[in-house]
Amino acid sequence: MSYDKTLGEALRRQGVSRRGFMKFCATTASLMALPPSMVPAIAAALEQARRPSVIWLSFQECTGCTESLTRSHSPTVEGLILGQISLDYHHTLQAAADSAAEHAREEAMKENYGKYLLIVDGSIPVGNPGYSTIAGISNKDMLLETAKGAAAIVSVGTCAAYGGIPKANPNPTGAVAVSDLIKDKPIINVPGCPPIPVVITGVLAHYLTFGTIPELDDAGRPKVFYGETIHDRCYRRPFYDKGLFAESFDDEGARKGWCLFKLGCKAPVTYNACATTKWNAGTSFPIQSGHGCIGCSEPNFWDLGGFYKALSVPNDPVTLVAGAAAAAGVAAGAAMAMRNRKAKADAKSKHQTVTIDDLEK
C-alpha cells in the first residue's frame, strides 16, 4: 500500500462500501474503548488517515507479545489496520535476517525520519549487553539509535514497559524498561504478559486515527484501557461485596463462581481491560475460567510475593460505598460498574490505600 493513499480510498478500492466503512468505524471505536457517540469523528479521521511507517524492535522477550498480536481474533478489521500501518521492519516476522534486515531498518528510518512509530517488545539488558544482540548490535545501542528518529514509542508488553520477567529478582541481565533509557520521546506503555491483542491494535488504531497518543496514566498506560482495575469491572464483584469467597479451587464457593480474592486474585490492584474486552474473541478471561488475576500488567508483578497469596487489605473504600448501595437495594452488575466509577472518583485518594506496597508486606 502506498503512503499517499488515505484509508478511506484504500478501503473503497478493496470494495468496501460506505456501510462496510461504518461497520469498520463502529468496531474501531469499540476497539479503542471510545463511546459510540465518537463514531462520526472517528469516521472523519479514518477517512483521511494515511499509512504511518512502523518499526518494531524485539529485545529480551518470549515472542508472546507478537504471538498475541498476530493471533488476534478479528483478521479483517485488525488486518486492515495493520495492512494500513504496515510494518517496515519486524525482525521476528520478516524473512530477511542480519545485515539485509538491518539495511531495511536503516532505510525505513532514513525515509521517515522523525515520523515513524517505534514499537518495542522485550526489556533491554544493560548489565551485560552480550545477553541479547541483533546482528551484533546490542539492544541498548539499537534502541537509542532507532528512537532518535521516532515520533513516538509504544512499549508493548510488561517487559518493554517495566522490565517484566527478565527484570524479576535477581535480574541476572540487568534488564531495564524502554522508559529507563529514553527520556525525550513520548512513550506509550501497553503492558500485559502478553497484552490483550485488541488493546495493542486499539492503541495503534488510536494513533492511526487521531495521529496523537492517547491520554496516559501515571504508569504511562492509555487510560481508556487501563483506567480501571479489573476488580472494578469484574462480574464476580457482587460476591466480593457480599463477602462470598471461594476458599479453595474445588469447594462449593468455587463451583458457584464466588469471588477469588482469598485465592490470591490481584485484580484489585491491577489496571487492565480483561474484565470487559476479555480474551480469545471475547470468550473469557482468567477470572471467568476460575483463576485469580496474577497482575501481569503491573510493574514487578513477578515479585509480588506469590500468585496464591491474598492481598493484605480485604476492603477498600469503593467496596464500602458499593456495599452500602447494594444494601439500599440498587441492582448490581453493570450498574455497579458505573457506581464504582463514581465512587472511585469520590474516593480516589482513599482507594489508592490498596497499593503494590501492601502486596510486598
Next chain:
Amino acid sequence: MIGRPIDIPIRAENGDEPVSHGNALPLLHEVRHALERLLAAGEETVIDLRSIPMGPGDEARLEAELGTGEVSARLETAIGPSVALETRFPGVWLITHYNSEEQILSRFIEVTEVPAILRSQPEDVREGLDSLSEQLLQQTNE
C-alpha cells in the same frame, strides 16, 4: 475388582438455564430510559456491549429478555456479515458485526427507529447510479 463407583463430590451444573450474574437487568433499565428519550425527544442511543462487564450467562439472559421482533436483516459487506435485529421491543435493535470468519467483532444495542447501517448511503447510491448508467449505456450501444 468390581466395586461401587467412588464417591467423588462432583456436581454437574444444570445446563437448562444459564447462570446469570445480574448484569442483564440494569442494562434493560438503561434501555427503557433510552426508549423514553426516543419517544419524547427523538434522541437515539447506542450501547457498546463490549464495554459492559458480562459474566457467563449474562449475554444469553439479555438476548432472551430482548427476544426477537418483526425485523431481522443480514448485511453482506466486504469485511464480513452484520445482523440487525429488531427485538421484541420496537425501537430496540441488536446489531452484531462479524468478520469474514463469522467471529463477532463488535455488538451494540441501538435504540432508534432505524439503525443507520440499514439505510442506503449517499456514497454507495452514487456508485450505484454510475454503474446503472453504465449498464444502460452498454445496452443502448448493443
